Amino acid sequence: MTTQPPDSDTEEKTDAEQQNSDLCNVVGAVEEIGTEWKLITLHNLRDGEKRFNELKRSTGASSYTLSRVLDDLEEEGLIENRKELESPVASYYTLTEKGGDLRPVFEALDDWGANWLE
Amino acid sequence: MTTQPPDSDTEEKTDAEQQNSDLCNVVGAVEEIGTEWKLITLHNLRDGEKRFNELKRSTGASSYTLSRVLDDLEEEGLIENRKELESPVASYYTLTEKGGDLRPVFEALDDWGANWLE
DNA sequence: CGGCATCCTTGGAGATACTG
DNA sequence: CAGTATCTCCAAGGATGCCG
Numbered sequence: 001m002t003t004q005p006p007d008s009d010t011e012e013k014t015d016a017e018q019q020n021s022d023l024c025n026v027v028g029a030v031e032e033i034g035t036e037w038k039l040i041t042l043h044n045l046r047d048g049e050k051r052f053n054e055l056k057r058s059t060g061a062s063s064y065t066l067s068r069v070l071d072d073l074e075e076e077g078l079i080e081n082r083k084e085l086e087s088p089v090a091s092y093y094t095l096t097e098k099g100g101d102l103r104p105v106f107e108a109l110d111d112w113g114a115n116w117l118e
Numbered sequence: 119m120t121t122q123p124p125d126s127d128t129e130e131k132t133d134a135e136q137q138n139s140d141l142c143n144v145v146g147a148v149e150e151i152g153t154e155w156k157l158i159t160l161h162n163l164r165d166g167e168k169r170f171n172e173l174k175r176s177t178g179a180s181s182y183t184l185s186r187v188l189d190d191l192e193e194e195g196l197i198e199n200r201k202e203l204e205s206p207v208a209s210y211y212t213l214t215e216k217g218g219d220l221r222p223v224f225e226a227l228d229d230w231g232a233n234w235l236e
Numbered sequence: 237c238g239g240c241a242t243c244c245t246t247g248g249a250g251a252t253a254c255t256g
Numbered sequence: 257c258a259g260t261a262t263c264t265c266c267a268a269g270g271a272t273g274c275c276g
Contacts (some may be wrong), residue, residue, distance in 0.1 A: 025223050025231025026161045032235065034154045037249090043144045052258050065249055067259055088257050089256080098234050105230060106144050108223040113143025116151065116216050155269090170238050183269055206237050207276080225240050 004085045032076060033102070036059055037069045042078060042099055043106050049082075073099070150194060151220065155179060155187045160196060160217055161224050167200075167212045191217070 033039060037059070044050065044058045056066050073079045078099035084090040095102075098113060151157060155177070160177045162168065174184050188211060191197045196217035202208040213220075 020248090022229045025235050026227050027158060028235045029227040029231035030154055030157045030161070034152070034157050035248090036148055036152045039148045039152050040145060043148070056258095062250055063259065064261090068249090083258090089259090091258055101233060105223060105226040107141075107231055108226045109144045109147040110142045112219055112223060113147035113150075115219060117143050117146045153268090158239060174238095180270055182271085185270090188239095201238090207239095209238060210246090 029095070033078070037065060038052045038073060038078075041066070041069050041073065042095065042102055045093060045095050045099070046103065046106060047078060052091045055093065078102075149222045151196070155183060156191060157198075158222055159184070159187050159191065160213065163197060163211060163217070164221065164224060170209045170211070172212065196220075219225050 021046070033042065040059050041055060044055055050058070050068075052063075052066070055061075055070075056063055059066060061069065070079065070081070074081055076098075077096055079093050080096050082092045082094070084092075151160065157175050159179070160171060162226070163175055170181075170184070170188075173179075173188075174181055177184060179187065188197065188199070192199055194216075195214055197211050198214050200210045200212070202210075
């Protein structure tokens with residue numbers, strides 16, 4: 001493999017996942033979106049479309065990292081990308097339905113944070 | 119109860135966090151618990167007390183990793199540790215109130231997973 | 237049984253520079 | 257503006273061994 005970023009092909013179930021998948025989907029969900037950059041990026045799209053550099057600023061990720069996170073999220077079907085190629089190119093990202101359905105997760109996190117952080 | 123909720127702000131906010139902290143606590147929450155091992159470990163304690171090796175099996179983490187994750191979680195006040203030093207030592211871990219309050223998060227993740235995974 | 241100490245590998249991620 | 261290409265660094269984490 002070249003300098004290919006992390007893969008993300010057919011997902012294999014880990015041993016631990018096997019042991020829990022019958023009971024619930026938390027492990028699966030965590031393995032799909034349970035990294036800080038993914039969560040933060042998705043969360044930063046909660047209010048609608050954003051462009052690359054907006055996300056770069058609001059998430060604090062480097063363009064390199066952000067780019068790969070966005071690729072991952074798009075491959076997983078959590079976000080969509082709309083490009084405008086005219087003039088100065090513009091690239092807009094939005095949550096898909098699948099991604100938007102994570103809102104309750106973020107709300108729960110927000111509630112928890114409001115009680116226990118700060 | 120020793121685990122008291124928030125106690126005034128004092129946390130240093132990161133740049134990205136600065137930009138969102140006024141709006142919500144998701145970033146803060148994610149930064150505290152948003153790693154796969156932490157989420158999985160907390161989730162594996164959802165039904166109550168578990169011992170070290172039980173967690174090792176159910177999470178799939180190595181003892182080295184699990185040990186450090188548990189230390190982190192305990193420091194953050196998300197779990198508690200009860201040790202029985204007699205005979206063959208036994209160590210039990212449970213969610214604190216703070217940790218237990220994450221259940222809605224896991225429920226939301228579970229719901230999402232049920233809809234979008236599998 | 238629980239869990240450090242060590243060694244070692246991997247990839248996550250920043251900084252920087254470059255292109256269409 | 258929106259990425260890609262490198263280079264590099266460091267932490268996460270597995271494997272193994274030891275020990276109270």
